[in-house]
Amino acid sequence: MKKIKLILGMLLFGSLWGFSEVILGPLIGNGAILTGIFALSFLFLSRMIFRFRGMQLGMGLIAGLLKIFDPIGGTCMICSGIAIAAEAAIFEIIFYKIENLDLKNFHSITLQSSLGIFSAYVIYVGGYIITQILTPLSQSSFYLSNLFVKMPGMFSSGLIAALSGAFTIPIILQTKKLDIKLKDRLYYPTTIGISALCWVIIITNFIIFS
Amino acid sequence: MGNDRLFPILAISVLLIGIVSSLYVTALSNEQNIKEEIIKINGFNFDKNDFFKDISEKTISTDRGEKTGYALDEMIIKSGVTCTDCHKYTFKAVLPDPYQQTVDWEDIKTGIFSLNRDIVYFPNLPHSFWVYNIVEIEVD
Numbered sequence: 001m002k003k004i005k006l007i008l009g010m011l012l013f014g015s016l017w018g019f020s021e022v023i024l025g026p027l028i029g030n031g032a033i034l035t036g037i038f039a040l041s042f043l044f045l046s047r048m049i050f051r052f053r054g055m056q057l058g059m060g061l062i063a064g065l066l067k068i069f070d071p072i073g074g075t076c077m078i079c080s081g082i083a084i085a086a087e088a089a090i091f092e093i094i095f096y097k098i099e100n101l102d103l104k105n106f107h108s109i110t111l112q113s114s115l116g117i118f119s120a121y122v123i124y125v126g127g128y129i130i131t132q133i134l135t136p137l138s139q140s141s142f143y144l145s146n147l148f149v150k151m152p153g154m155f156s157s158g159l160i161a162a163l164s165g166a167f168t169i170p171i172i173l174q175t176k177k178l179d180i181k182l183k184d185r186l187y188y189p190t191t192i193g194i195s196a197l198c199w200v201i202i203i204t205n206f207i208i209f210s
Numbered sequence: 211m212g213n214d215r216l217f218p219i220l221a222i223s224v225l226l227i228g229i230v231s232s233l234y235v236t237a238l239s240n241e242q243n244i245k246e247e248i249i250k251i252n253g254f255n256f257d258k259n260d261f262f263k264d265i266s267e268k269t270i271s272t273d274r275g276e277k278t279g280y281a282l283d284e285m286i287i288k289s290g291v292t293c294t295d296c297h298k299y300t301f302k303a304v305l306p307d308p309y310q311q312t313v314d315w316e317d318i319k320t321g322i323f324s325l326n327r328d329i330v331y332f333p334n335l336p337h338s339f340w341v342y343n344i345v346e347i348e349v350d
Binding site: 072079098105106108110111113114115117118121122131132135136138139141143145146149150151152153154155156157158159162 | 213214217218220221224225227228229231232234235238274300302307308309310311312313314335336338339
């Protein structure tokens, strides 16, 4: 039963992440904000609730799969999908040794913001670098010199993600105080329902606009 | 070292990397603003007002609609490249941040250059190859 709950939680947060990338992404128009607020929120919140290593990588795979259905994703949509999965893998590495994400371990606002700044920056820049490697590789046109030239721009754009993360983590940690619990009879239909809704909207959007 | 000290140090480090990179990118952008009437192709500087006078315009279909611009292959030939198939072509931009992509002659033949945003469009390549604010086309 616990495993099913975990898998459904992974499906829910992965679908929400995919939804934010595909549907909200074009509206927000800034990948750094998207990572610093939405991706980081879903990754952190799911680790805080389920406390299970590897779950976030699964979420990344689900979100990455949904990203393939992005009508404005360009010619190498699978590259963006892999980059999202890579962002989740980077999160897993950063948070590998931190099991309990709660206010006791991260008591001060400075510590919470620092965690947000560092994780958002590394996740965003890491994902960005991977996209810039995979896309030219998919066209057999990858040159290391091109990647190095882009580095200052990538490092610079990560600043927005870092500043977003500085607010995201303290806010997410505050939700612990609310102590919201969902009963089993509501948990299953709610997670499945919201996930299905995300998938339906994304696929409909793809069919209409591609 | 505990998390209490580790994460603030890591956060300050990434912020410093971000700030220094932003200053570098801004400095490059200011430098480029002075040169915006010039495009460098194959090592030669060309005044944009004169260079495009005898380059034909064409329209291509992309997954983001039709795009019109100057024929890239004619631009390369006009710049003095003789063995067009022998080289790789790197499009370099500085604004809003340093960026470059390298393509083959086969891609050049299908691509166009638009003076609106100084952008190149290729119908068959991912959008990350649509470099804009181009200042140089390097011929390797």
